[in-house]
Amino acid sequence: MNDNNNPYQENLDKQRANFTALSPMTFIDRAAKVYPDRTAVVHGDTRRNWAQTYQRCQQMASALNKYGIGKGHTVSLIAPNIPEHFELHFAVPMCGAVLNSINTRLDSQTFAFILQHAEAKVLFVDREFSEMVAKALDMIPNNYLVIDIDDLYWQGGELIGSINYEAFLATGELSYHWQPPQDEWDAITLNYTSGTTGDPKGVVYHHRGAYLNAISNAMSWGMHQHPIYLWTLPMFHCNGWCFPWTVALMAGVNVCLRHVRADTIFDLIKQEKVGYFCGAPIVLNMLKLADDSVKSGIEHKVNVMTAGAPPPAAVIQGMESLGFKVTHVYGLTETYGPSVVCAWHDDWSELPLEKQAQLKSRQGVRAPMLDGLMVADPVTLKPVPQDGLTMGEIFMQGNLVMKGYLKNPTTTNKAFEGGWFHSGDLAVWHADGYIEIKDRSKDIIISGGENISSIEIEDVLYRHPSIQEAAVVAMEHVKWGETPCAFVTLKLGQSATAREIINFCRDHMPRFKAPTRVVFAELPKTSTGKIKKFELRDMANNDD
Template sequence: MMKSHNIYSVELEQNRANYAPLSPLSFLARSAEVYPDKTAIVHQSLRRTWAEVYLRCCRLAGALSSRGIGGGDTVALMAPNLPETFEAHFGVPMAGAVLNAINVRLDAETVSFILKHGEAKAVLVDREFSEVVQRALSGLDQKPLVIDIDDPFFEGGELIGEKDYEALLSEGDPNFAWQMPEDEWEAITLNYTSGTTGDPKGVVYHHRGAYLNAISNLVCWDMGHHPVYLWTLPMFHCNGWCFPWTLAASAGTSVCLRHVRSDHIFDAIRRERVDHFCAAPIVLNLLNNAVSDMKSGIDHEVKVMTAGAAPPASVIAGMEQMGFQVTHVYGLTETYGPSVVCAWQDNWDEKSAAEKARLKSRQGVRAPMQEGLMVVDPETLEPVPRDGETLGEVVMRGNLVMKGYLKNPDTTAKSFSGGWFHSGDLAVWHPDGYIEIKDRSKDIIISGGENISSIEVEDVLFRHPSVLEAAVVAMQDGKWGEVPCAFITLKSDKEEVTEQNIIDFCRDKLASFKMPKKVIFTDLPKTSTGKIQKYVLRQLANGK
């Protein structure tokens, strides 16, 4: 775009005194300088201050640099939510390199593909995942530098690397002269999509987007200074939705959690007085169904941010009955995680608990640092009416959108068609401007010419007191084309529930054509990030 020339463009040039590229690395430097003695990391009995974390990140950057790893090189990491994982979000880009945090639930073949596709020069691996990584490395012609993370609080696994992380840090200079990126458009991280329908795609984030989404998180969650944040959300998932950088901006405390279990979560909240955590609806459901004794003793405000799948209103209501304040956000790997938030309105305060939960289950409006959000006809890009009924595709644009897919220009161009990022999610647009996801485009059920939202049916199923998890997919039908088929996991003490019980429960809550025509009781298959694999359920429903 050509710049206009006017009196404000004459001898008022950008220079080092009035302009700096945006990068979340600046947050780390500031917190270490302003709050050096504040606790940055808690891991079991281990505690580190912001000053200590900063020096360790400098050492990591210096050690990588001394080994020739820098500008544009990829450093992969396969580890749970540990101090080393947090530090890598700063130390790797401080060396000019790009962090690729790999999903720890992936199989060796997929990890091997990711290491090769991302051209990893180094891999940091926790002992728990050494076997998978070792098998993944066997399929590579070019072997990266392998560094072990030797967590003293974990037993098992093997050390497979050249040396461990602490030994690597000892090579690094604590006064390493790291540099901010010359251009905020430079890549900071690489994140792979789950790849349920083929090889995963490599989503590239830039420093500017990481910086702005970190601030966006602070603003839309009203986090303030020094929050105490529990790492229930994996740091490999959209870089923990950018919260490593958010916590550096707010000089907060990261409470690490290797495994997501109800007792560990409630214990950490009590012990460390955690006031913020993020979790997918499936984790919230896990907490809702924990035994009462496990939930006792929490006497302070806890804020929960949820995303990943549309949360049933009943799940939100259950969390708020425990005294947890829920904020619902929405986004994709391609949008740095949360780029849409269900922003609370003061005039909703007087509504009933059930109505509040229903309002919160909507995805919402654009996040503070996102520029554009619409629900449109995917072919014409014309906005759909704001009537809460007309389905369209969710599209977004702005700073919270990826650079693109690594080595995949055709898919990048397609996803940015018409100057908007196409999410593939179908939603309605309410009169108040809030969007509400109704389904993925591939998950909508078309029965006798009528569109059925699987999410709407699932929301009803979740209200049944015996249902732990539910998913609804299209089942082929000779008369109607497709009909809803429900897959349900029951709570452990509710095995007596039958298919007819479930159908009868839905009868006065759904139109007849939306009712499940078949109910299958089973454990639900999930992706490596905990999302239900509906394509597997569709195959089961249709005998494939």
């Protein structure tokens, strides 16, 4: 049919009155105008409402604009979860620029690479990281404007910039009228992957995706209006899984947290009546193992969202037994953080707690704003049977997928081959449509031609009463090609031998899947709590 004869195409064009580019900047505008007096930020004794927070964002956007920052420019940031970090999630896009929040635990050389690759024009840096950043700046030619964040509640470090945050803020206009992006496809943030096998890749987010994932977060979690959210998850990690924008959407409270420590987390939950926080399974395990004296006294409902690594069922069960409600999500830096959720069914609540934990440990189904999700053959892209046994790669499609990798068209095209984003994660697809990760493609153990999931072995290890943390990697073997090697950390005051642990695994799973070697060690981790399996593989295969 010819569209020229379609009455719905005649005089019904997009125009200013009926179409606006989607951007999460509108969330803070609404929060400030509808709930101006409600608390927006808590940091130590500092409390600001939404009107004050919005005004600071506008004024900072003005200051950046006066300095010459606008569309196509990158503003980098190295800071913990403090109010300035939250504000810059709005102020930088308000002036049309792109926010690059950098992992605070990287080394100076990686800082230097990112600043150069991102072509940063301005760098905000908190005093805690001044030494490492100063070394990075010495490595590269630069004419950055370096702005110090001089946090009232942090002692130490030095001021290495030419101006501090508050002084630079004062150069902006209070009445600055920011403009939304003309195109919702415009970049809003730049996030670098961990770069464990080479230089980090710059993942570019757009306004539309950030807007939709912020809404998707609230829907997936069933967040009520005005949630009190504790910042246990780093804001630099996928822009805090897009939660700066989600909290603004819901006009909630941002409870800031510089360092992730069990006693501080429990204290703030009780003191501020925190109802929501996010964290990797390693953080949940830390809280589960905390002393009972710091856990007691929580008399309200606390919701926990976990992702970053497949959570062992035992960890989920431990958190649920404390009275915390756990929601398991899954995603990657390339998908704005959470894009898959283990959506709960009411009848599952009637099952025993152990069975509930097993169901919750699955990654789940597509989040509300993700368009496509499948487990398929990585070569043919043919979906695998939904039998819970056949392994394939996870693929995503839609608005919650990145624009691409900055200045890296070859890798971008490879990631989007066939019209789907290739995650690199291996999973099975259950009959009810829920996916369950079995391994990263690089972490699968192939022993005597059989695929062994390291995650399956780890899940058994976490059931051992003496084990605090566990990770399993492939170890070279003359006969079988590879066999599982387990690295474990024991709970304080507990003991176990390698033979006891191997026998425990053999009692709870097929013998050929059990580890053939157990190493007792502290597990190396990334800043977001993921275990560095590449280091463990090196240890397993190069240990004389």
